[in-house]
Amino acid sequence: MSAPTTPTGVSDIVHRKRRGAELFLLVLALAVGIGAYAAVGLGVEGELPGDMYGYSAWLAALAIGAHVVVRLTAPYADPVLLPVVTALNGLGLAMIYRWDLARETGYSTKQLTWTTLGVVLFAMVLLLLRDHRRLQAYTYTTGLAAIVLLLLPLAPGLGKTINGARIWIGIAGWSFQPGEVAKVLLVIAFAGYLVLHRDALALAGRRFIGIDLPRMRDLGPILLMWLISLGVLVLQRDLGSSLLFFGLFLVMLYVATERPGWLVVGSLMFVSGAALASQVYSHVQTRVEGWLDPFSDTDTYGQIVEGLYGMAWGGLVGRGLGQGDPWRIPFAYSDFIVAAVGEELGLTGLMALIILFGLIVERALRTALICRDGFGKLMATGFGIVFALQVFVVVGGVTKLIPLTGLTTPFMSHGGSSMIANWVVIGLLLRISDQVRRPLPDVRPLEMDDATQVVKLR
Amino acid sequence: MNTPIRRLAVACMVLFLALLLNASYVQYFQADELNDRSGNRRVLDAEFSRKRGPILVAGRQVAESVKSDDQFEYQRRYPTPFKYAHATGFYSYLYGFSAVESSQNQILSGSDPRLFVDRFLDMLSNSQPDGGQVSLTLDPRAQTAAFDGVQALGSGTEAAVVALEPSTGRILAMVSNPTYDPNLLASHDIAAVERSWRRLNDAPGNPLFNRAIQETYPPGSTFKLVTAAAALESGDYDPDTMVPGGAELDLPQSSATLPNSGGGTCGGEEVTLTRALEVSCNVAFGAIGLDLGDDALRETAEKFGFGSRYLQGIGGQAVSQFPSDIDQPQTALSAIGQFDVRASPLQMALVTATIANGGQGMVPYLVDEVRAPDLSVLEKTSPEELPDRALGASEANALTQMMVEVVDQGTGTTAQIPGIKVAGKTGTAQSSPERPPYAWFVSFAPADDPQVAVAVLVEDAGVERDLISGSGLAAPIAKAVMEAVIGQ
Numbered sequence: 001m002s003a004p005t006t007p008t009g010v011s012d013i014v015h016r017k018r019r020g021a022e023l024f025l026l027v028l029a030l031a032v033g034i035g036a037y038a039a040v041g042l043g044v045e046g047e048l049p050g051d052m053y054g055y056s057a058w059l060a061a062l063a064i065g066a067h068v069v070v071r072l073t074a075p076y077a078d079p080v081l082l083p084v085v086t087a088l089n090g091l092g093l094a095m096i097y098r099w100d101l102a103r104e105t106g107y108s109t110k111q112l113t114w115t116t117l118g119v120v121l122f123a124m125v126l127l128l129l130r131d132h133r134r135l136q137a138y139t140y141t142t143g144l145a146a147i148v149l150l151l152l153p154l155a156p157g158l159g160k161t162i163n164g165a166r167i168w169i170g171i172a173g174w175s176f177q178p179g180e181v182a183k184v185l186l187v188i189a190f191a192g193y194l195v196l197h198r199d200a201l202a203l204a205g206r207r208f209i210g211i212d213l214p215r216m217r218d219l220g221p222i223l224l225m226w227l228i229s230l231g232v233l234v235l236q237r238d239l240g241s242s243l244l245f246f247g248l249f250l251v252m253l254y255v256a257t258e259r260p261g262w263l264v265v266g267s268l269m270f271v272s273g274a275a276l277a278s279q280v281y282s283h284v285q286t287r288v289e290g291w292l293d294p295f296s297d298t299d300t301y302g303q304i305v306e307g308l309y310g311m312a313w314g315g316l317v318g319r320g321l322g323q324g325d326p327w328r329i330p331f332a333y334s335d336f337i338v339a340a341v342g343e344e345l346g347l348t349g350l351m352a353l354i355i356l357f358g359l360i361v362e363r364a365l366r367t368a369l370i371c372r373d374g375f376g377k378l379m380a381t382g383f384g385i386v387f388a389l390q391v392f393v394v395v396g397g398v399t400k401l402i403p404l405t406g407l408t409t410p411f412m413s414h415g416g417s418s419m420i421a422n423w424v425v426i427g428l429l430l431r432i433s434d435q436v437r438r439p440l441p442d443v444r445p446l447e448m449d450d451a452t453q454v455v456k457l458r
Numbered sequence: 459m460n461t462p463i464r465r466l467a468v469a470c471m472v473l474f475l476a477l478l479l480n481a482s483y484v485q486y487f488q489a490d491e492l493n494d495r496s497g498n499r500r501v502l503d504a505e506f507s508r509k510r511g512p513i514l515v516a517g518r519q520v521a522e523s524v525k526s527d528d529q530f531e532y533q534r535r536y537p538t539p540f541k542y543a544h545a546t547g548f549y550s551y552l553y554g555f556s557a558v559e560s561s562q563n564q565i566l567s568g569s570d571p572r573l574f575v576d577r578f579l580d581m582l583s584n585s586q587p588d589g590g591q592v593s594l595t596l597d598p599r600a601q602t603a604a605f606d607g608v609q610a611l612g613s614g615t616e617a618a619v620v621a622l623e624p625s626t627g628r629i630l631a632m633v634s635n636p637t638y639d640p641n642l643l644a645s646h647d648i649a650a651v652e653r654s655w656r657r658l659n660d661a662p663g664n665p666l667f668n669r670a671i672q673e674t675y676p677p678g679s680t681f682k683l684v685t686a687a688a689a690l691e692s693g694d695y696d697p698d699t700m701v702p703g704g705a706e707l708d709l710p711q712s713s714a715t716l717p718n719s720g721g722g723t724c725g726g727e728e729v730t731l732t733r734a735l736e737v738s739c740n741v742a743f744g745a746i747g748l749d750l751g752d753d754a755l756r757e758t759a760e761k762f763g764f765g766s767r768y769l770q771g772i773g774g775q776a777v778s779q780f781p782s783d784i785d786q787p788q789t790a791l792s793a794i795g796q797f798d799v800r801a802s803p804l805q806m807a808l809v810t811a812t813i814a815n816g817g818q819g820m821v822p823y824l825v826d827e828v829r830a831p832d833l834s835v836l837e838k839t840s841p842e843e844l845p846d847r848a849l850g851a852s853e854a855n856a857l858t859q860m861m862v863e864v865v866d867q868g869t870g871t872t873a874q875i876p877g878i879k880v881a882g883k884t885g886t887a888q889s890s891p892e893r894p895p896y897a898w899f900v901s902f903a904p905a906d907d908p909q910v911a912v913a914v915l916v917e918d919a920g921v922e923r924d925l926i927s928g929s930g931l932a933a934p935i936a937k938a939v940m941e942a943v944i945g946q
Contacts, residue, residue: 251466254462254466255459255462255463255466256459258459258461258462260462295495298497305497308484308488308492309492309493309495309498309499309500310500311481311484311485311489311492312484312485312488312489312490312491312492312493313489313492313493313498313500313501314485315485315486315489316485316486324500325499325500325503328499328500342481342484342485346485347481347482347485347486350481350485351478351481351482354474354477354478354481355474355478357474358470358471358474361470361474362467362470365463365466365467365470368463369460369463369464374459377459377463378459381459381463381466384466384470385466385470388470388473388474391474391477392473392474392476392477395477395481396476396477396480399477399480399481399484400480400484401476401477401480
């Protein structure tokens with residue numbers, strides 16, 4: 001907190017590249033992913049998975065490839081993010097493979113394909129986008145694209161309803177959740193808009209019940225963008241994403257304007273909105289009841305009950321990979337993958353997992369702190385908050401801290417859209433952190449040198 | 459913009475801290491509770507795959523786990539199913555556990571914390587030790603005598619027998635009939651188990667139900683022992699005190715009268731207390747009840763264990779009751795074990811055992827000792843006294859003599875054992891005209907050095923109404939049980 005900073009918030013610390021550290025951590029992360037994969041095979045079938053070597057080589061190639069791209073295109077980027085994400089992704093793949101073995105499904109192969117695509121997109125972001133500030137030019141384009149993406153599932157013929165939520169589109173047998181990508185685009189759009197209008201939003205306007213309300217023409221466009229996306233999600237019955245977008249917008253507004261009043265107003269709006277929703281929508285009521293007393297009806301709330309049973313069964317150190325019964329938990333390969341980790345790796349494993357996610361958030365916010373431009377600051381904050389809220393909502397839901405709302409666990413849940421969107425986010429974060437950790441170009445002001453002499457005229 | 463970002467970082471830390479704390483709560487503090495929930499298939503599957511400890515009676519296994527080659531590694535087996543069903547209980551994948559299988563589940567399944575002593579590594583690896591073994595207090599000869607005695611009345615007979623060791627409270631026999639075969643419920647053939655379960659639940663007489671401890675009945679004349687104890691304790695009565703013995707007793711506050719069961723007198727307008735017990739004189743005990751008052755009766759009954767739950771080693775005990783807020787006619791009826799007095803066979807066995815033990819009741823218990831898989835003793839139950847002494851030693855001695863007279867020349871002659879002094883009391887309780895009366899017999903022997911106290915209840919033996927009596931139906935069973943214990 002008390003690091004020496006100049007009034008602009010730019011640290012005087014000269015950052016090192018730390019690529020060697022990243023490589024070392026990356027090897028550890030690969031050991032986690034590959035080791036978990038091997039342990040699942042040993043635990044379930046008593047032997048190493050048949051494709052052990054091919055799988056390991058593929059995962060290692062992806063990680064090392066990503067590392068090389070970072071080394072070449074973003075040498076000053078944060079060294080912790082890539083290894084953390086690699087470990088999470090590897091562990092997620094192993095848990096999905098575990099489900100496949102128990103239920104004879106083929107999710108892990110699909111997930112590996114999506115992972116590959118995610119890493120490729122991650123590399124493309126770093127290769128093609130050499131300065132994150134260029135994204136600021138596309139503020140309205142990205143905002144519009146986000147809304148179009150969100151609306152896509154409502155399109156007849158294209159959209160699909162899976163498990164009660166119409167948030168999917170299906171093309172040629174592959175399902176895709178455009179909301180995951182919209183999330184990234186919205187962060188960029190919010191950041192671009194807010195950085196331009198932050199002064200107007202913060203200063204111009206009227207004071208009303210102790211809160212400075214901005215002028216409508218400043219707030220209007222972004223409020224509209226936000227309302228549309230929120231409305232669409234409510235129509236699609238996607239509670240988790242509605243919550244995520246709401247929180248994201250509020251937080252970014254707060255950071256941009258430095259007015260805590262927004263948080264107060266927003267929280268009040270959230271509470272009243274949630275109360276209203278729980279009255280109006282039966283599916284919201286079900287979620288709340290399932291949270292208050294899931295054991296009252298173990299058929300309806302079987303998922304959360306089985307998740308709790310699984311975690312209790314795992315105890316402090318877990319049953320061991322491949323040795324628990326996570327296949328009893330419905331959707332233990334996607335929404336409830338955290339419960340599966342809790343069962344097989346125990347409280348120890350689950351805590352490690354939560355801390356890994358915490359590290360991503362911490363790294364994103366740290367990048368935001370030392371960022372020199374407002375746009376990058378807001379974007380990094382936005383991404384950090386997206387991770388924080390997403391992890392809190394999904395892990396909190398599964399462990400019965402808060403009512404359950406469907407959200408994916410970043411880098412772990414089975415699902416392509418979430419996977420590639422999150423890899424792109426990591427690419428963007430690395431791009432920003434490379435920018436901010438890179439030493440400033442050595443531009444000393446020209447001195448009054450010898451060439452300029454005082455010439456006497458007389 | 460850095461101040462808000464820093465605050466956000468703190469807020470995020472709080473969120474993640476909440477996640478960590480909540481995960482700890484679920485996986486550590488709440489874990490036992492979640493694991494104990496009946497719908498938790500994980501725990502059940504694991505238990506079914508483990509070698510569950512045996513239940514022993516006098517060193518022989520009455521419940522054991524044997525290797526199985528189906529979906530589970532072990533199969534629970536009950537070698538003497540019907541005789542010990544209500545003591546062992548059943549162990550079913552679908553319908554849970556009962557009796558000792560349930561009350562001692564932690565030991566039998568190996569999840570008891572005492573089995574983890576010095577086995578920290580086991581705890582770390584979540585592996586569980588094998589199940590420990592549970593030895594019951596039952597005496598196989600007493601149990602066999604009780605079981606055979608009840609079966610002799612017909613396999614559908616609704617009856618219960620409880621035998622206690624008066625000086626310790628050990629349960630020597632516990633039989634409830636109709637009984638069932640727990641193997642049918644422990645089977646791994648799920649469909650067959652479902653069929654058996656339905657059949658057992660629809661069966662007449664409810665075989666799954668343990669009449670010996672889980673239900674209370676009107677104790678009838680056997681309750682006169684409690685009334686007599688209260689009389690002797692009051693100091694106003696001794697065995698030779700003259701009490702009313704006429705044909706009927708005028709009940710105060712009403713026009714009703716209380717007659718003797720035969721209709722005649724008890725041998726005169728006034729008889730001794732001993733004689734009154736000998737012939738089970740309703741008029742005499744009704745009068746004593748009125749004289750002592752309902753509070754004195756209730757107090758004595760509670761010292762004998764009415765109104766409390768004391769049974770150890772097995773769950774489901776029904777609490778016996780002496781009614782509260784009663785008027786004088788109701789007091790007179792309660793004094794002879796009618797009206798709303800209710801007692802389980804276990805309770806009447808305890809009353810008898812308490813008199814046999816010089817007036818001090820001992821807490822009845824079914825589990826003798828519990829051993830780890832390596833046979834080291836984890837816990838041995840030591841006899842415990844009931845909180846209050848029911849009556850003094852000399853009063854208990856006097857009451858014993860009175861009970862000996864009952865067997866020698868009173869209503870209980872069918873329980874006589876040659877060469878042994880037996881103390882007993884019959885009872886035939888009417889609950890309603892629609893159903894047959896309950897036949898009771900309680901006794902202990904030898905009277906001068908009691909080794910066994912028995913209570914027998916025959917609820918419905920399918921015999922003619924006129925043939926139902928405590929001495930006719932119940933006493934021979936009690937006799938057989940006493941002989942089995944003393945004969946050793």
